[in-house]
Amino acid sequence: MTKKNMDILAGIVFFAFAGLLFIGAGFMPTREGGIAALNTGFYPKMLAIILAFLSVLMIIEAVIKQYVQKKAEAWWSTKSAFSMFAITFILLVLYPFIMKYLGFATASYIFITSMTWMLSDKGKRSPLAIGGISLLLTAIVYIIFKMVLSIPFPQGILI
Amino acid sequence: MELFSMDLYLAGLPYFANPAMFLSSFLGVLVGIVFGALPGLTATMTIAVFIPFTFGMSPFISFAFLLGLYTGAVYGGSISAILINIPGTPSAIATSLDGYPMSQQGRAGEAIGISTISSTIGGFFSVIVLMFAAPALASVALKFSAEEYVGITVIGLSIIAIISPGSTIKGLIAGVLGLIIGIVGLDPITGYPRFIMGQAELIEGIDSIPVMIGMYGLSEMLVQISSAEYKVTVKQKISRIVPPFKDIKRIFGTVIRSSFIGVLIGALPAAGGSIASLVAYGQEKRLGKRKELLGTGIIEGVAAPEAANNASTGGALIPMLTLGIPGDAMTAVLMGGLIIQGLRPGPLLFQQQMPFVSSIFISLLLSVVFMCILGLLGARFYAKLIGFPKKYLIPAILVFGLVGSYAISNSIFDIWVLIISGLVGFLFRKIGLPIAPIILGMILGPIYESNFRRALMLSDGNWATFVQRPISLFFLAIVVLILAGPAVMKVIKKSISSAKGV
Numbered sequence: 001m002t003k004k005n006m007d008i009l010a011g012i013v014f015f016a017f018a019g020l021l022f023i024g025a026g027f028m029p030t031r032e033g034g035i036a037a038l039n040t041g042f043y044p045k046m047l048a049i050i051l052a053f054l055s056v057l058m059i060i061e062a063v064i065k066q067y068v069q070k071k072a073e074a075w076w077s078t079k080s081a082f083s084m085f086a087i088t089f090i091l092l093v094l095y096p097f098i099m100k101y102l103g104f105a106t107a108s109y110i111f112i113t114s115m116t117w118m119l120s121d122k123g124k125r126s127p128l129a130i131g132g133i134s135l136l137l138t139a140i141v142y143i144i145f146k147m148v149l150s151i152p153f154p155q156g157i158l159i
Numbered sequence: 160m161e162l163f164s165m166d167l168y169l170a171g172l173p174y175f176a177n178p179a180m181f182l183s184s185f186l187g188v189l190v191g192i193v194f195g196a197l198p199g200l201t202a203t204m205t206i207a208v209f210i211p212f213t214f215g216m217s218p219f220i221s222f223a224f225l226l227g228l229y230t231g232a233v234y235g236g237s238i239s240a241i242l243i244n245i246p247g248t249p250s251a252i253a254t255s256l257d258g259y260p261m262s263q264q265g266r267a268g269e270a271i272g273i274s275t276i277s278s279t280i281g282g283f284f285s286v287i288v289l290m291f292a293a294p295a296l297a298s299v300a301l302k303f304s305a306e307e308y309v310g311i312t313v314i315g316l317s318i319i320a321i322i323s324p325g326s327t328i329k330g331l332i333a334g335v336l337g338l339i340i341g342i343v344g345l346d347p348i349t350g351y352p353r354f355i356m357g358q359a360e361l362i363e364g365i366d367s368i369p370v371m372i373g374m375y376g377l378s379e380m381l382v383q384i385s386s387a388e389y390k391v392t393v394k395q396k397i398s399r400i401v402p403p404f405k406d407i408k409r410i411f412g413t414v415i416r417s418s419f420i421g422v423l424i425g426a427l428p429a430a431g432g433s434i435a436s437l438v439a440y441g442q443e444k445r446l447g448k449r450k451e452l453l454g455t456g457i458i459e460g461v462a463a464p465e466a467a468n469n470a471s472t473g474g475a476l477i478p479m480l481t482l483g484i485p486g487d488a489m490t491a492v493l494m495g496g497l498i499i500q501g502l503r504p505g506p507l508l509f510q511q512q513m514p515f516v517s518s519i520f521i522s523l524l525l526s527v528v529f530m531c532i533l534g535l536l537g538a539r540f541y542a543k544l545i546g547f548p549k550k551y552l553i554p555a556i557l558v559f560g561l562v563g564s565y566a567i568s569n570s571i572f573d574i575w576v577l578i579i580s581g582l583v584g585f586l587f588r589k590i591g592l593p594i595a596p597i598i599l600g601m602i603l604g605p606i607y608e609s610n611f612r613r614a615l616m617l618s619d620g621n622w623a624t625f626v627q628r629p630i631s632l633f634f635l636a637i638v639v640l641i642l643a644g645p646a647v648m649k650v651i652k653k654s655i656s657s658a659k660g661v
Contacts, residue, residue, distance in 0.1 A: 003591075010590050014332060021339065029351060037615035040351040043608050044342050051335045058328050075589055077386045085385045088557075092377075092581075095561050096574045104565075108558045115554035119384075137555045141562055149215050151566045 003072045007062035014055035022048035087118055103156030105146070109138040167294055167509070171517030174219045175525075183220045184522055187227020188529040189537075194228075195235025196541045197552065198245040199383055202232035202432075203488045203595075204375040208556065210368055210496045211563030218500040218515055223522040225496050229489060230282060230526040233432050233468050234534060237274040238541050241461070242267055250432030250468040253440035257453060257460025264456055268398040268538065273458045274465040275400075275534035276407055277414050281466035282527035284418040285425065285473025290520050292426070293509070297481040300506040305614035306625050308482075310634025312607040315428035315484045316600060317641045322434055323593035327642065330596050333587070337600020338607065340365055347609045348616075360572040367495045367601055369564040369573045373580025374587075374594050375492075376560045380553050381585040400538050402458075410462040413443060421467035425474025431487025432468040432475070439467030469530075473523060480504050480516065483606055488595040491602045499567070 001009075021044055028041035036042050076082035091111055098107035113134040117125060142159075145151050174180060194205040206228050213221035236251030241258035254274065261270040303311075316338075320330030343354045344364030355361035417439035424435040443463040444450050453460045475486025476493075483505040485491035497504055502512060509516055564577040584594055618624035626632045 006590055010592070024354065028353065029349075035616055035620035037612045037620060038348060040346045040349045040353060043346075043612065044339075044353065047335060047339050047342065051332065051339070054328060054332045054335060058326075058332060061326060061328055073589065075385065081385050085381060088381065088384055089582075092557070092561070092578050096571045099565075099574075100571065104562065108562065111558055111561070112554040115557065116550050119550035119553060133551055134554075137551065137558070141555075141558055144212065145562050145566060149212065149566065151562075152569055153565070154571070 001072050002070050003067050004062055004065070004070070006072045008059055011055045011059035011062060014058065015052055018048045018052035018055060021045075021051070084118055088115065091115060099156065100154050101156055103158045104153040105138060105142050105159045106156065108141050109134060112137050166513060167517055168290065168520065169517065170514040171219075171519070171521045174514065174518050175521060177220075179220050180223045180518075180522070181525070183216070183224040184227045184525045185529050185533075187224040187229075188231035188526050188533055189227075191228040191231020191233075192235035192238070192530070192533060192537070192541060193231075193544055195232035195251075196238040196247045196545055197547065198239045198243065198247050198545070199379060199549075200247070200552075200556070201375065201379070202229065202236065202248040202250065203492055203598075204372075204379060205232045206489060206492045206496070207368070207371040207375050208559050208563060210371075210492070210499070211566045213496060214499065214566065218497075218502060219518050219522075221496065221500060222515075222519055223525070225493055226519065226522045227526040227529065229493060230469065230472055230523065230530050231533075233472055233489075234275070234278045234282075234465070234530050235541065236468075237278070237461070237465050238271060238538070239545050241270045241274065242542055242545060250436050250471070251464070252433055253436040253464035254461055254468075256440065256464075257456050257458075260454070260456030261458075261461065262456075265398065266456070267542075268400045269402060269406075269458070270456075270461050271397065271538045272400040272402040272535065273406065273410065273461045275531060275538075276402060277410065277417070277462040277466040278469040278534070279527055279531040280414045281418045281421055281468070281470035282472065282530065283524070284415075284466075285422050285470040286520065286523045286527060287473075288422045288426075289473035289476055289523070293477050293481050293516075296477060297506040297509040300481050301510075303482075303506075303630070304628070305610040305617065306628045306631035307634060308606060308610040309614060309625065310631045310638070311428065311478075311482055311484050312603045312610070313638050314634055314641070315478075315603060316596065317638050318428055318430055319487075319593075319596045319599050321641060321645065322430055323595055325591045325593055327645070329592050331642075333592050333594070333596035334600040337597040337602075338604045340370065340597070340601045341604020341608065347605065348612055358572065360570060364605075365576060365601075366567055366573055367598075368499065368567050369577040370580045370601060371492050371495060371598055372560045372564055373577040374584035374597060375488075376556060377577060377581025378584030378588060378594070380557055381581060382588055383549070383553065385585075397539050397542055400535055406458055410458055413447060413459045413462045414466040416442065416446070417463040417466035418470040421470025422474040424467075425471030425486055426477045428478045428482075428484045428486060431489060432471040435471040435474075436464035436468040439463045469527075476519070476523070480508060480519070481506060485599060485602060488598055491595075491598050494602055 025041040025044035030039045095107055095111055116130050116134055194200045195202055233250050236246050236248030237254040239245050239247035240251040240255035241262050244255050244259040246252045246255055258270045316334040320334055321327045323330040343361055345352055420439045421435040424430050440463050444453055447459050449457055475490045478484045478486050479490040479494055485494050564573045614624055
């Protein structure tokens with residue numbers, strides 16, 4: 001996709017979002033008479049109108065502007081970068097669940113080890129180094145949050 | 160009440176009888192320098208990620224730590240700018256222009272030394288300006304009413320929109336999106352829940368800290384992973400660090416001039432260290448004695464931006480503390496740290512929490528001292544740390560973010576807020592929408608809304624109230640000037656050049 005088209009698309013998405021916001025604000029209770037600003041829906045509606053106006057400007061700007069760098073920046077530089085991004089995302093989403101059922105130290109250890117493993121160059125993966133340093137980093141997190149700050153984490157099966 | 164009493168400077172002193180204050184300031188500076196020096200970890204992100212550490216602490220100790228982080232991180236960015244030509248934090252962009260050439264000539268230690276001395280002088284200068292300007296501004300701000308606050312918030316959002324990279328319109332959109340995040344939760348006037356989608360956690364509104372960690376920390380890590388940027392490591396040798404006296408004498412004029420620029424720009428709502436350092440470098444290019452040598456690796460080229468960016472730290476705290484309007488993204492995050500301690504920045508802070516304000520001054524001063532010592536002693540150590548493998552760093556930062564977000568209110572819901580903010584931030588970075596206005600908009604949202612609606616309420620719904628009060632009118636005129644100024648200048652230049660037939 002070119003940068004121009006991406007900006008136009010983003011403008012359209014923001015405009016649609018503004019529309020949704022406006023409609024959503026319309027469902028909020030209003031009192032007839034009195035000062036409009038006191039109604040709950042007033043301020044969200046105002047922001048929706050401003051956003052809609054700005055997104056139209058953004059679309060116009062994108063149409064008129066001469067783009068120096070035409071091609072949009074690639075979302076992922078390589079295929080493996082994409083898979084790393086995807087795995088990171090999956091690990092992030094899994095984290096709260098693992099934390100809930102197994103405990104936060106375990107969740108942190110699993111997260112750090114798998115991420116480090118993934119980010120290490122193939123062929124240079126030393127299980128001992130990765131496992132050890134991940135354990136050290138997890139211990140630091142544990143000491144700071146659990147022992148120093150005594151944050152009440154969910155009681156998992158493990159720690 | 161008299162705001163200019165000596166109490167303002169002394170009331171905080173007794174708190175420093177507690178060695179924990181020194182320890183947290185020291186640790187803050189150390190961690191700040193290390194994180195600031197690591198490429199890809201910005202000062203804003205460092206503060207955001209570490210705010211959860213300060214929950215259990217008293218506001219005094221918490222702020223000694225956070226201000227240390229702030230000072231250290233802004234300074235630390237110069238180390239990687241000098242050694243590997245990658246500014247560790249945006250405010251060190253200009254430092255690499257002369258710092259890196261110096262390092263290539265084998266003068267890395269000298270460059271770091273000059274950077275440390277200039278940052279120290281800039282930092283001291285800014286604390287002193289802060290100590291005198293803040294109470295003066297606070298006593299003026301006491302007279303502000305709702306209309307004026309509306310004006311100042313809009314000024315802040317417009318400035319950040321025009322200085323953010325990319326188009327002004329994108330910056331404004333980002334600012335409005337930030338304001339929209341602020342809508343979620345109970346209506347401050349009617350008490351009706353807005354857009355809470357049946358989630359009890361959202362009644363109080365979206366917590367700003369997970370959003371900040373997500374937008375600055377998580378999304379930055381995602382960008383680095385997605386562009387395979389985590390494999391940069393370079394080693395450099397460091398020679399002598401403490402600069403000779405004749406060098407300090409040589410840069411003295413530059414440092415003083417740049418410190419002035421730094422404080423002034425820092426004090427503008429929303430214009431922070433990166434702009435300050437670029438402007439100071441630009442002025443050095445115009446006025447400096449050795450201006451033609453700039454860019455080849457001369458000490459003035461390191462001194463100017465470094466004095467300016469550290470001078471901007473105290474400057475940026477002025478509007479944050481006195482008006483509750485952050486001077487830049489870093490102070491916006493700091494303000495988040497203040498709010499979770501139950502403190503509302505603004506003129507009333509100076510009246511009601513004088514010892515705390517006083518301790519802020521002293522803490523900032525202390526952090527400049529620690530910065531100087533740690534900068535001169537530890538340069539070799541930080542240089543080694545720059546090579547710390549990102550494959551360990553990225554997961555560690557992510558886990559800090561995850562656990563830290565949870566720790567704010569012991570709720571897994573905040574982890575979801577973090578992950579969603581991180582993804583949205585990643586998306587916005589890719590489409591070129593700046594992040595800083597979103598954060599500023601989110602922080603300013605509640606202040607803006609309640610003042611805006613209060614003003615309309617008190618004036619019986621008369622919108623003219625914003626232009627009928629002289630100060631408010633003046634502020635709105637500034638907004639128009641900021642937003643329309645660049646465009647108008649362009650048109651004028653164009654018409655002049657076409658009139659000349661060029």
